[in-house]
Amino acid sequence: MTIQQRIAVIADVHSNILALDAVLNDIDRQGIQQICNLGDSVYGPMEPAQTAQRLIDRRILSIRGNQDRVMLEPRQPSPHSTYDEVLADLQPQHMQWLIDLPEYRILHEDIYACHGNPRSDDIPLLEKIMPDGVHMRSDQELLEMLHGIEQTVILCAHTHVPCTRYLPDGRLIINPGSVGLPAYEDDLPYEHGMESYSPHAKYAVLEHGAAGWSVTHHLIPYDWEAAARQAEYRQRPDWAVALRTGRAHPL
Template structure:
């Protein structure tokens, strides 16, 4: 079995189209989407149309839930996404599970299996992502006895063999960097490529391959800029973000799970 694993598209139809085309050439048997599908100042409606044409196993992320339970006065970016998405896509999002398993012994989650706002593979207490020790990852997976765990949320591609299982974060299709002030930290892939993974089950177990895909990130950055989000434009064009100052007051943002810098 070969799985094409996508995550954290964030409405970037430019990146999604390139990833879908690239993944189709890899001979995948099944496409998997780990959530955070539409939120962002880009092209949520175009993203919905692309996904409608490519059936895949999908779970919800924390910012998908934000679309379903928005605050009374959503910020401009959230309002933009809600106005752009067709009703049928919001209905589909509402039916998505927060985690699920595949018959092949695969667990899908956005953050951890019990909390879609926590990073499973990354420690950000220093302000930058650091791979967590295998024992700490296993503690978050206690009771989930699956040989392969697919997670997302951090946007950082990772493959970790804990000794008991393989844990894979495919990285982000649509947003290669961002900053968050809860706690202050920045996630940076270092380049603007779209990212995803292909997992293959062999006689010896699961094997993971991480891909970086070229697409027109300047067009994506220009759209973010036009929609009033210079912060997103910089992250899209460079793949680099700087953490907020630790003594800075948090930026105003809508109430909601896992809101990160730019979630307004």
């Protein structure tokens, strides 16, 4: 086993530099040199510019998430808009970094990395959002969504909830969870909440051995109270609740 056969997978940092640094310190402690970032890095009411700069300075292999993409699209300014605040914080080099990010990557010829699913950055791969809530997709649905993807390991993100799923054809789908935002609510395509039920910063490690890939999910403590106070200062009490509890609603 060589160190190059271990890959740390991070996603959905959402401007939370405190959580990102805690995760990077844990990855460094293990001696893992390769990191893959599945996107949605800078949107959020904490430290978008610092987060982007950290990822750039560390030369972390990254892809573009749906909210990274939205940062590049024209929009009308609105009062107390988190998007506007993020754009005001980001510097030209950070915007260029976002522009240059690919929508997907293939690692080691065996790993396919996307943000949502291979055809859409804002539709989850593992879960489907229905009027009555969030449901796991069937094996058949997943096989159809992965048609044409030859890799045996598929990395996805977007829902912020850690999960590893084994398919009948032997492939693995891995969502590492969110580094920086452990829960959220959304109204598209229907109102729903995604909750990890813990405030820890989350990531995954893939390790290749003689029998194939093993997966370890990590939950890292950090000063989530400080992150929550940053969100409150920037008028996002909903984020503060999620950061403190891993839930979309107060306990």
